[in-house]
Structures are given as structure tokens and as C-alpha cells.
Amino acid sequence: MKLYYKYFLIHLKSIFQHKASFLLTTIGQFLVSFNVFLGVYFMFLRFNKVNNFTYSEVLLCFSIVLIQFSLAECFARGFDTFSSTISNGEFDRIMVRPRNEMLQVLGSKIEFTRIGRILQALIMFIYGIMKSNVTWSYGRIFTVVFMIIGGTVVFTGIFIIYAALCFFTIEGLEFMNIFTDGAREYGKYPVSIYGKIVLQICTFIIPFALVQYYPLLYVLGKSHNEGYIFFPILGCGFIIPCYLFWKFGIRHYKSTGS
């Protein structure tokens, strides 16, 4: 943990070296997700409800997913860009250092520019809260906090799987974007609107619904099942198979010629 903090500091120092670039990228991130927000807005000018979810409810859902994804991308970016870490030989360097490989990959990249997107998501979140008539209780506040933690963990898990696949092949992994960027895009709306099958996949295979759909129902008062509060915590368990897969992959590491 202390070492991670040191990695954190060195990335912060790097940012100070390139202030302009940092600012521009952050603003860019902000604008890109603002665009998506506009998309949702214009759609709701035409339709009042999507599958029983109102505009402000969808906004709440979308903003929480966006926060989850941006946090995961900010801290687990090292796994997201892992194919380049392997192809440029950086991973050899990680292997000759006496620390856990995962910690080092985590520390190899921290993407502070995602703050732009988190900021945008926060604004949307606050707007959503004001518009929707959620009566806040401790249970609901905790649920939202759990959702953010759980979602960050689930997205990180997906990034780890993606990275572990790089041990076997570096090419043709673009399809994994379905699960990362795709999940973010589709995560705008509660998973249930995509039908039963998708909901089941997102419950039992990639536990995306555990950090989005079910707890959201509780927060919005559409369900009174208090078990849903803890579903995001259950979703965190997803990280375990991801970790095992990574361990399995690392034994297949072949390095590149130099």
C-alpha cells in the first residue's frame, strides 16, 4: 500500500511536468461524456419513459456507471493498456523487481485525466438526485457507495481478464472492448431494458447487474428487498476468478525478443 502511494506520487509529479497536456485531456474527457449526456437528454425529449424508468432515474444510473468506470480506468489503466506493456518489453522490467506483479502493473499507470469524466458524472448525479424524488435514507446512501465500490472492482476485474489474455496473444483482443467500453455505453440504462437473457448474463457471468440494476431498484424505491443493498459487495467476488486467471496467464508469459 505504501508502495502504491509512492507510485501515485510519481505519477502526480509527471503531471506537473506536462500541465497543459493534462488540462486539455481532462477537458476533453469532460466534453466527450457530456456529449453522451446530451444524447440521453434528446432521447427523453421524445420519450418520457424507458421501460418504466424516468429521465432522472436513467441519469442517476448512468452517472453511477460512469463514476464506476472512470474510477476503474483511472486506477487500473495499467491493465487496460497491458498489451503495449508486453509488446514494448516493460513487463520484463516488472518481472525483475522484487514486488508483486499486479501491484506493479497497477502502479505503472494512473490516469488522472479521468477526473474530467468523474466530474461530469458527479454533476449528472447531483442533477439526477434533484430531479428524481428519491427519499434518502442511510440504507440508500450506503447502497450508492457500495455500487460505486463494487462497480469499480467489477470493471477492474474485466480489465484484469483483458490483461491476462495478453499473455496468450496480443492480437485480436479488440473484442474485449464489448465488455469494457461497451458495458459503459450500455450501462447508461438499467440492464433490464435489454431483456431477460442479457440480465441473466449480467447477473451470473459478468456480475454487472449486481452493481447496477438490482441496487438501483432499491435506491429508486422500485423494490424493497434490503438484500439488494449488499449485492454490489457480492459483485466484488468477481475479482477472485480474474486474479486466478491472471496467475494462470503469467506462467505462459513468453517475453519479446530484443
Added chain:
Amino acid sequence: MIRVEHINKTFQVARRNSGISEAFKALFHKEYECVKALDDISFTIDEGEMVGYIGPNGAGKSSTIKILSGILTPDSGSCQINGRTPWKERIAHVRDIGVVFGQRSQLWWDVPVIDSFELLRDIYSIPMKKFKENLDELVTLLNLEEIIKTPARQLSLGQRMRCEIGASLIHSPKILFLDEPTIGLDAVSKIAVRNFILDMNKRHKTTVILTTHDMQDIEALTRRIILIGKGKILMDGDLESMKKGSSVDEVVVELYKKYEI
């Protein structure tokens, strides 16, 4: 003390002929060819020894270094370094070694070199006092005083290589692997690097294993050379006894010819 016995390593390499139709075919059916990168490699190296590990490109030099430093797992064979098997006890093993890859940097690109050194202190958990001592020694010997506060990306290649070598030695490793440390350096930097390596070997009895294509490096640093070609060890012996008056370059060309590599 390094003992390597009967190490084998094969890689699968995808092959196809040129042309779009061949590329299309490869989509469905890839042909793989097994390349023996290392074929029954054995040698021992004593503590404090400096060994030149030479051979043409693709002979298996880097693969050997990667196995010795715990990056790769061989298909078969055993390797003991200070009583440990590198790929089984990676973390304990790499505490004792330093590795310089001449073509790759280990410094953090955007921050002053000293920040990289300090992060390395945390990675290797070096006690503060020891770190100060080592840093002072390295700064003096490698003449880093001026450049240590500059970001790595603004250093010249020679300056950067001096910092790289310093970074590899900051945790006082017992064994140092140098993979082409003088590649692309000018004469002054080359000599500075060589003198420094000699010095470290004398002061701390650091074992040095050096791969290079620069025969002057070999001549200046090592007495023993191991020649590898097509994955096999072809020769292991004393440099002086082979020279007999001719230059090292000539000796090596002679050897390459003799073993047809």
C-alpha cells in the same frame, strides 16, 4: 554462484509466406514452427567472476539472461543461483540481481532521475542509510552529480545509460546482468561505463554477466567468454589463450566461421 544445467527452451513461431492470399490463409490456419532457442545449455559461474556471453543475433543470449533473471521459465533443466531457482522464487531471487537492458529504459520518463532512484528505494525496501551510501558512491563513480536532477527524457543516451546502470546497482545486487550496455554510446561514455563496471567488480565482488556485440567491451572487462550459437554452447574458455597475438574481433570472426554460425 551460478550453476546452469541442461536448460532447454523452445518457442513457437508463426510462419507464412508473403502476399495477401497467404495472409488470408493464415487467418484460418496458422503454421507454427518450433524454434529451439536454447539447446542443452550448461555452465557454472563463480562469485566475483566477469563473463562475456557472446554470439550472433538470435543465438539465445537474451533468452539465457531472461531465464537467469527469472523472467522466463525453461522447458526443462535446472538452474541454481545462490541456492535458488530463479523462476520458482522470483521475488527472493531478483532482490539479489541487477539487470540492465541496453535497449530499454527502467527510469520513469517524465521525472528527474533522483525521483526514479527514490522510487526504487521503496520497491527494493532499501534502508535509508544504505541507500544514502550507495547513492553517494554511484553519483561519484558515475559522475551523476549534474544530471540526476534532470528528467530522464531530456538526457543524452550516454547520460541515460550511466543512470540506468546506477539504477540497477542501487540495491547492491550480488549479480549484475548487462544486456548490451554500451550499444549506441560514444567512445567517452563507453570507456566511462567500462571503467565503472570494473570498479564495481573490484570493490564489491559483483558477479557480472555481459552480452554484447562490442568486442572491445569483452576485451576490457572479461577474461572468460562463453560462445553461443543456434542455442548451443559452442565454447567456454579463457580469452587470452585464444588470442595468440591477433585482435579479439579476429578471434571472434574465426570462431563464428569455425562453428558455422
